[in-house]
Amino acid sequence: WCPRPGGLHRLSCRRGGRLAAAAAAAAEGAEGGGKVADGGEEAEVSATSSTPKSRLAQWWRKNGKLDRKRLSKMGLMCVLSYGFVSNMNAMLLMCMSTYVAMSRTGASPLTSAAALRQFGITYGGLYLISNLIRPLRIGLALSISPVFDKFIKSIEQTLGCKRWLAITLTVLLANVVGTFAFLFGGLGLASALTGVPINIAQLGTLIRAGKAARTAVA
Numbered sequence: 001w002c003p004r005p006g007g008l009h010r011l012s013c014r015r016g017g018r019l020a021a022a023a024a025a026a027a028e029g030a031e032g033g034g035k036v037a038d039g040g041e042e043a044e045v046s047a048t049s050s051t052p053k054s055r056l057a058q059w060w061r062k063n064g065k066l067d068r069k070r071l072s073k074m075g076l077m078c079v080l081s082y083g084f085v086s087n088m089n090a091m092l093l094m095c096m097s098t099y100v101a102m103s104r105t106g107a108s109p110l111t112s113a114a115a116l117r118q119f120g121i122t123y124g125g126l127y128l129i130s131n132l133i134r135p136l137r138i139g140l141a142l143s144i145s146p147v148f149d150k151f152i153k154s155i156e157q158t159l160g161c162k163r164w165l166a167i168t169l170t171v172l173l174a175n176v177v178g179t180f181a182f183l184f185g186g187l188g189l190a191s192a193l194t195g196v197p198i199n200i201a202q203l204g205t206l207i208r209a210g211k212a213a214r215t216a217v218a
Contacts, residue, residue: 077149080171082141084148087179089130089137094210095186097123102196109209110202116209124213148174 101109101119109119130137148170155166184200191198 075145076167077145077152078142080148080167080174081145082138083171084174084178085137085141085144087175088182090210091179091183091186093123093126093130094183094206095190096126097210098187098198098206099190099194102190102194102198106194106196108196108198110199110205116205119206120209120213120216123210124217127214128217 097119098109100122101115105112105115105118107115109115152163152166152170155161155169156163159166183203187198187200
């Protein structure tokens with residue numbers, strides 16, 4: 001209480017102002033604590049999302065969405081490396097299917113209808129699995145794209161040619177010569193392991209059977 005007129009009123013106002021300020025400070029502190037708690041929750045979520053399993057899932061989804069059009073935007077080397085990996089994958093499926101057909105029927109799929117039917121069944125199943133692991137093939141292609149770039153540069157320096165010619169030679173060596181060398185070597189190995197001879201001259205029969213199997217499971 002204040003002896004002067006109106007003193008009691010001013011004292012009450014001062015006390016009221018102090019109480020209001022204290023309440024505001026408490027509210028601000030509570031709000032700050034909430035922000036800290038929110039930050040802790042965000043950090044916990046971030047830590048959870050950075051686990052190896054979540055990173056693998058993100059990587060798998062990212063590579064699974066890539067196609068030739070998107071790869072072309074990433075550069076010519078990515079397109080070349082993906083073409084090489086795709087060709088090798090197709091040749092591997094053909095060699096494995098030939099081996100399974102010859103080992104189960106004891107005959108070559110080029111001379112036996114039963115063996116050719118087994119070849120188609122095996123090829124179709126392996127083709128489905130290959131589509132499921134497509135992100136792995138894309139990841140492999142992206143990882144070896146620098147190798148293609150170095151190889152092209154080495155051809156440029158060795159032959160003293162222009163880049164377009166070095167790229168053409170790389171495509172011929174990797175995607176043509178390398179692909180058929182891998183195919184003939186794989187078929188020869190399958191023949192040696194099963195003891196069933198195979199006539200490479202009739203290779204077109206396997207290619208048509210593989211195409212039919214892909215169409216059937218697509």
